[in-house]
Amino acid sequence: MSSSMNNEIAVLGVGMHPWGKWGRNFVEYGVKAARDALEDSGVRWQDVGFVSGAATMRCGYPGYVAGATFAQALGWQGAEVNTSYAACASGSQALAAARAKILSGACDVALVVGADTTPKGFLAPQKGERPDDPDWVRFRLGITNPTYFALYARRRMALYGDTQDDFAQVKVKNAEHGFRNENARYRKKFSAEEVSASNMVADPLRLMDICATSDGGAALVVSSLEFARKIGRADAVKVAAVSTVTPTYASSVIEMPDIATDSAAVVAAHSFRAALPVKAYEEAGIGPADVDVAEVYDLSTALELDWMEDLQLCERGQAAQLVRAGDTRVGGRLPINPSGGLACFGEAVPAQAIAQVCELTWQLRGDAGARQVAGARVGITANQGLFGHGSSVILKR
Amino acid sequence: MSEETNAAAGKKHRQPALEGWFTLDNEKPHLIGNQCADCGTFYFPRARNFCKNPACNGDHFEDVQLSRTGKVWSFTNAAYQPPAPYVAADPFVPFTIAAVELEKEKMIVLGQVVAGVNPSDLEAGMDMELVLDTLFEDEAAEHITWKWKPL
Numbered sequence: 001m002s003s004s005m006n007n008e009i010a011v012l013g014v015g016m017h018p019w020g021k022w023g024r025n026f027v028e029y030g031v032k033a034a035r036d037a038l039e040d041s042g043v044r045w046q047d048v049g050f051v052s053g054a055a056t057m058r059c060g061y062p063g064y065v066a067g068a069t070f071a072q073a074l075g076w077q078g079a080e081v082n083t084s085y086a087a088c089a090s091g092s093q094a095l096a097a098a099r100a101k102i103l104s105g106a107c108d109v110a111l112v113v114g115a116d117t118t119p120k121g122f123l124a125p126q127k128g129e130r131p132d133d134p135d136w137v138r139f140r141l142g143i144t145n146p147t148y149f150a151l152y153a154r155r156r157m158a159l160y161g162d163t164q165d166d167f168a169q170v171k172v173k174n175a176e177h178g179f180r181n182e183n184a185r186y187r188k189k190f191s192a193e194e195v196s197a198s199n200m201v202a203d204p205l206r207l208m209d210i211c212a213t214s215d216g217g218a219a220l221v222v223s224s225l226e227f228a229r230k231i232g233r234a235d236a237v238k239v240a241a242v243s244t245v246t247p248t249y250a251s252s253v254i255e256m257p258d259i260a261t262d263s264a265a266v267v268a269a270h271s272f273r274a275a276l277p278v279k280a281y282e283e284a285g286i287g288p289a290d291v292d293v294a295e296v297y298d299l300s301t302a303l304e305l306d307w308m309e310d311l312q313l314c315e316r317g318q319a320a321q322l323v324r325a326g327d328t329r330v331g332g333r334l335p336i337n338p339s340g341g342l343a344c345f346g347e348a349v350p351a352q353a354i355a356q357v358c359e360l361t362w363q364l365r366g367d368a369g370a371r372q373v374a375g376a377r378v379g380i381t382a383n384q385g386l387f388g389h390g391s392s393v394i395l396k397r
Numbered sequence: 398m399s400e401e402t403n404a405a406a407g408k409k410h411r412q413p414a415l416e417g418w419f420t421l422d423n424e425k426p427h428l429i430g431n432q433c434a435d436c437g438t439f440y441f442p443r444a445r446n447f448c449k450n451p452a453c454n455g456d457h458f459e460d461v462q463l464s465r466t467g468k469v470w471s472f473t474n475a476a477y478q479p480p481a482p483y484v485a486a487d488p489f490v491p492f493t494i495a496a497v498e499l500e501k502e503k504m505i506v507l508g509q510v511v512a513g514v515n516p517s518d519l520e521a522g523m524d525m526e527l528v529l530d531t532l533f534e535d536e537a538a539e540h541i542t543w544k545w546k547p548l
Contacts, residue, residue: 155470
């Protein structure tokens with residue numbers, strides 16, 4: 001994989017519908033986000049050649065064909081469409097599809113959109129008796145998503161001496177960031193005492209350590225660098241890398257929805273999360289030391305710490321020390337989740353990876369207002385979708 | 398215990414909650430996995446058609462009983478009632494869950510931990526053994542599964 005300017009595309013515009021539990025049709029959120037992104041870009045909707053949608057599986061047929069659904073709602077204008085599904089990584093796959101189209105010369109400008117309307121409570125599997133489906137099996141045995149987050153968290157406590165208070169500090173930090181973000185669903189500051197007083201869900205994680213599910217929508221207008229120059233936007237933020245790698249066998253960490261890991265008896269063990277950014281760094285031709293800000297998938301407070309290490313932003317086992325030192329706050333040495341992260345947004349699956357790119361675009365432009373990371377020039381996202389979908393995007397000025 | 402004695406004692410028929418996933422030996426049960434005949438990679442649950450080792454084209458597997466002891470990799474509990482298809486007792490009773498590392502198979506297997514063991518009783522590296530226990534009961538039967546128990 002060669003790293004070169006030829007792989008880059010421009011982010012001309014970004015837009016979001018605020019996250020919440022609005023209970024309205026997902027199309028409404030997607031179209032609002034798309035219109036905002038178009039306005040932000042200065043590009044007319046009629047000039048978009050490709051609409052790349054991230055699918056939702058919870059909103060019926062329109063959700064399965066999200067690209068076409070958004071294109072129709074914006075007003076059919078003859079663009080080509082595509083829909084990507086990769087669980088939580090769907091948004092990055094939709095961006096990757098748009099980038100491929102642009103880099104191949106098949107279109108100048110693409111619109112990437114993801115939106116979701118979510119049910120209440122635990123995410124549950126499809127109905128019916130399906131013992132061949134690992135997702136059915138693990139729920140039958142009482143193993144929910146928080147089970148996995150808690151196993152990782154407890155493992156950190158055993159290996160590195162992390163404490164429940166370290167995890168609470170991640171929530172306190174993200175709540176402070178999200179308090180300043182008008183697109184966040186939860187805009188309230190919390191103390192560590194409040195976090196540790198919330199109900200235990202999956203020991204050692206409490207309610208406030210675990211992210212909720214939300215409604216929301218996010219969109220990007222992306223183009224070739226040549227098109228950006230032509231419209232006077234040569235200074236636009238650029239997508240320098242998109243990594244959508246799968247794991248390498250044998251995957252040594254227990255992953256949702258599996259009941260067991262691969263066996264590393266005859267082949268070497270690999271960590272999926274750690275492999276994700278490696279391709280992104282290679283493609284962008286930069287290293288972890290160049291990163292100024294990161295948006296990572298904090299499904300739990302403790303998972304944010306795992307991601308920091310998987311992105312090589314610190315040594316393995318050192319992430320909690322950065323949190324204790326205040327390094328990961330806006331204003332600190334290496335701010336993590338300046339948007340407030342999933343802690344303040346809750347997960348709107350197909351929109352989430354796109355929302356990470358929106359936040360970094362604002363940060364790199366210097367448009368992030370009260371949560372601005374001073375002088376940010378390079379940002380990285382990390383996210384992982386069920387069934388082996390990796391997602392890591394690098395943006396730079 | 399035979400079906401007749403079970404019936405005489407007013408006990409329900411015991412049946413595996415997952416058919417073919419573990420031996421029905423009450424004393425020393427094992428998880429039933431399989432192993433690729435070509436490269437030797439272990440699988441649990443059993444691989445059906447093709448070996449998943451990218452360097453192997455194997456498509457024949459031999460059933461194997463997995464190690465019935467291992468060490469705690471990590472652990473947690475379910476403090477809230479999981480959604481269906483989990484079948485909860487009324488009222489719901491929280492349970493402990495362990496991820497146990499099998500040394501020979503180099504594999505981590507999840508399972509509930511037997512009742513009475515709390516997260517505070519466990520630590521990483523502890524020796525655990527596999528036992529059979531009730532997952533849930535309905536009118537027809539007692540549905541059994543594997544659970545982990547501290548050695």
